[in-house]
Amino acid sequence: MDKKKKFARLRALNRQRNYLMKSLRLHIARLILDHRTKREFAISDRKSVLFLRDDDKIGDMVVSTSLFREFKRAGYVVDVLAGKNNAKIIEFNPYVNKYYVVEKDNKHKLEQAKALAKNNYDVVIDMGDKISPFHLLLLKKLDARNVVGFNKAGFNIYNKSLDYLGYSSHVTERYQLLMESFDFISFSTDYDIHVPDSVRSEIHDFMSAIAAPYKVVINPYAADPRRDMSLTQLKALIEKIKREWDQVEIILVGDPARISQLTHLDAVINPYHTLTSACEIVRLADMVISPDTAIVHIAAAWKKPLVSLYGNDLHGEYVNSRVWGPGYDAARQLYTIDKHHPVSSIEVDDIILTMKELSVLCCCRTQ
Known part of the structure; x- marks a missing residue:
């Protein structure tokens, strides 16, 4: 085996090992942190929602603005957990009740989540695709009545998981699915930027x-x-x-x-x-x-x-x-x-x- 093939094989084995280790850590975290059974999905009269958009991607926040508007129009109190940079997109958004800039280190993120739990959110909507042991712990600390995510059926902490594998469909179709799952009838997926x-x-x-x-x-x-x-x-x-x-x-x-x-x-x-x-x-x-x-x-x-x-x-x-x-x-x-x-x-x-x-x-x- 020449050096290039040997190096490629070692890299492949290393990737496989890392994947297995991540899977094992997530499995252990699930045993410790996940709910034993799924809870019934139910929204209170207050209708409060926290969107997790803490990835700090500005473009992703722009695309999400249709959700903030339509949830507000449907009677929800809309809060957003954002990053330092993408929070600027919603700084003047009239449909957002409050936005919170996520803390930098994990210790303070968990303290922030514990403080946000006092808002007693009806629902936390996780906008991301990935999940990690820390993310599970964060959701646990937020302690919302309901947690919604995409393609998270294997985790009981999500009591509404939307199956969406639109690998070549525009992202607005994903958000359309989300709004339909909340029984919104008339809505728009147009983006919504506000400038003072x-x-x-x-x-x-x-x-x-x-x-x-x-x-x-x-x-x-x-x-x-x-x-x-x-x-x-x-x-x-x-x-x-x-x-x-x-x-x-x-x-x-x-x-x-x-x-x-x-x-x-x-x-x-x-x-x-x-x-x-x-x-x-x-x-x-x-x-x-x-x-x-x-x-x-x-x-x-x-x-x-x-x-x-x-x-x-x-x-x-x-x-x-x-x-x-x-x-x-x-x-x-x-x-x-x-x-x-x-x-x-x-x-x-x-x-x-x-x-x-x-x-x-x-x-x-x-x-």
Whole structure:
């Protein structure tokens, strides 16, 4: 056996061992922490709910906003356990009664869960797919009357488990299933972002001061480097947009620390460092271009004309580009050749062609 094959075999054995150890720890935790039998599912007259969105993913929080609105409209008091960053999406959301930012370390998380248990929630809705011994302990500490999750039928602490294996279906179908399980009849899965009037006024003045009547917002960066646009790709895209259309200005949004390094490009750098400001800039844009990241879902909240750049990858068994795609008619997706190619491999000419198909800027075309 050559060295490469031997190394690959050792890695495979190590992965198998780690999987078995995780399974064993979860089995032991289940014996200790899980309920012996499933409890009856029953909601009190108070109808209070805590959503667990503590993964701190901004895009996931945007997608979840439809649930907060529809549960509130159905008479529920809606609280959310959020992360430090994704809490900013619901900071001004009128449908959320309270949001709590999850503590950093496990000891304080459990203390926080014990404190939240005093709210006597009718139901905790676990938005995630994975479960761990610590997660079981967290749910135990929250001590809600009911716990709802997806694909958790093997755990009695969940007295409502929704079977959902939509590996290539948009995530809104999962949330539709959730609302139907609560007997909601008339509801919408549209996203719901709220920006305070002071920010709207400030961004309106900023956008109005840009002389070009048409604004294209580009977000070049994502959390995963493989989803980032390259500097070469971004520079070429900006130059081709300016050659193809007149009366167009480019506005770059994203991580302030990263886009502040792009002042040499022929584009306006978003000078505001808040997430709500970026949301409002997207709302006022004529078109948005972004790799697979939160800006895609923020654009979807207002059904903005969108060119989104996706890799051919999976999240577990879920087809990422379908489950977490923009999911509306005014959006287009461009894909890498395969999972081994980064988003920076997508051709600039293909992005330009897709922009033309959307035809939002046709009235200012120079050619």
